Amino acid sequence: MSTRTVLVTGASSGLGEEMARQFAALGYDLALCARRTERLDALATEIRTATGRRVETAALDVTDADAVPAVFARFAVSFGSIDRVVVNAGLGKGAPLGTGRADANRETAMTNFVGALAQTEAALEIFRRQQRGHLVLISSMSALRGMRRSMTTYAATKAGVAAIAEGLRSERIPGLDVSVVYPGYIRSEMNAHVQQKTRFMVDTATGVRSMVAAIEARRAKAYVPAWPWVPIGFAMRVLPLSVVRKLA
Numbered sequence: 001m002s003t004r005t006v007l008v009t010g011a012s013s014g015l016g017e018e019m020a021r022q023f024a025a026l027g028y029d030l031a032l033c034a035r036r037t038e039r040l041d042a043l044a045t046e047i048r049t050a051t052g053r054r055v056e057t058a059a060l061d062v063t064d065a066d067a068v069p070a071v072f073a074r075f076a077v078s079f080g081s082i083d084r085v086v087v088n089a090g091l092g093k094g095a096p097l098g099t100g101r102a103d104a105n106r107e108t109a110m111t112n113f114v115g116a117l118a119q120t121e122a123a124l125e126i127f128r129r130q131q132r133g134h135l136v137l138i139s140s141m142s143a144l145r146g147m148r149r150s151m152t153t154y155a156a157t158k159a160g161v162a163a164i165a166e167g168l169r170s171e172r173i174p175g176l177d178v179s180v181v182y183p184g185y186i187r188s189e190m191n192a193h194v195q196q197k198t199r200f201m202v203d204t205a206t207g208v209r210s211m212v213a214a215i216e217a218r219r220a221k222a223y224v225p226a227w228p229w230v231p232i233g234f235a236m237r238v239l240p241l242s243v244v245r246k247l248a
Helices: 014-025 039-051 067-079 100-128 149-171 204-216 228-239 241-245
Strands: 005-009 031-034 055-059 082-086 133-138 176-183 221-224
Touching: 005 014, 005 067, 005 228, 014 039, 031 039, 031 067, 039 055, 055 067, 055 133, 067 241, 082 100, 082 241, 100 133, 100 149, 100 176, 133 149, 133 204, 149 176, 176 204, 221 228
Parallel strands: 005 031, 005 082, 031 055, 082 133, 133 176, 176 221
Antiparallel strands: none
C-alpha cells in the first residue's frame, strides 16, 4: 500500500494531538498545523521517533483567511498529495448572550465556523484537483440541539460545521468522501476545567480511538464513543427542549 498523508489542524493539543499519534501508528504520514508551534514541533519529534513516519508542521491560525489555503497548498506540494484533511481546530470559549462577553462568542464563532469554512475551501481545492480525498469535520454532540448559556454559540458553530458536511455530501463530488464526527465527553485541554466526575467522560486516548475508527471506516456520520452517545444522540433529537436543556 502506498504511503498516505493526513493533514490535521489544531494538532498541538487535545483531540488533534492524539489523532496525530494514532494516525501515525496506523502508517500515515502527517501534515500538522496549529498556532502553538513549540508544542507542535515537540509532538512531531515524538511521533518521528516512535513510528518513523514523515511529519511536517506549520504555524496556522485558521481565522487567517489567506494563511489557510497557503499552508494547505504548501503541504500538498511537499507531500505530492493529501489523502485526508481533518478539520479539527476549535475553541470552547463562550458566555450567555447579552452578558457583555460578545468578544468570547465572536472568537469562538470565527474559529469554529468561519475557520472551518476556510479549511474546507482549501481542502476541496486540493481534492478537486486530485479528484479524490477524504474530508473529516469534527463537530460535537452539542450540535444536535440548541444549548443554553455559555454553550449557545459553541453548539451553534458545531451545528454549522455539520451542515457544511451534509451540503458537500449532497453535492456528490466525484472521488470525495465526507465524514462528520460528533464527539461526546472526551477529556481534552478544552474541557480540562470540567470536573473529572462528569458522567460518561472518557480519557483522551480511548475517545480518540473511537474517532479514528469511525474516520478510517469513512463513516458519513459518527457519534463517538458509540456507547452511550448513539442512544443519547437519538434521544437528544426527540426529547423536548425542557429535558435537553439539563444536559448543558
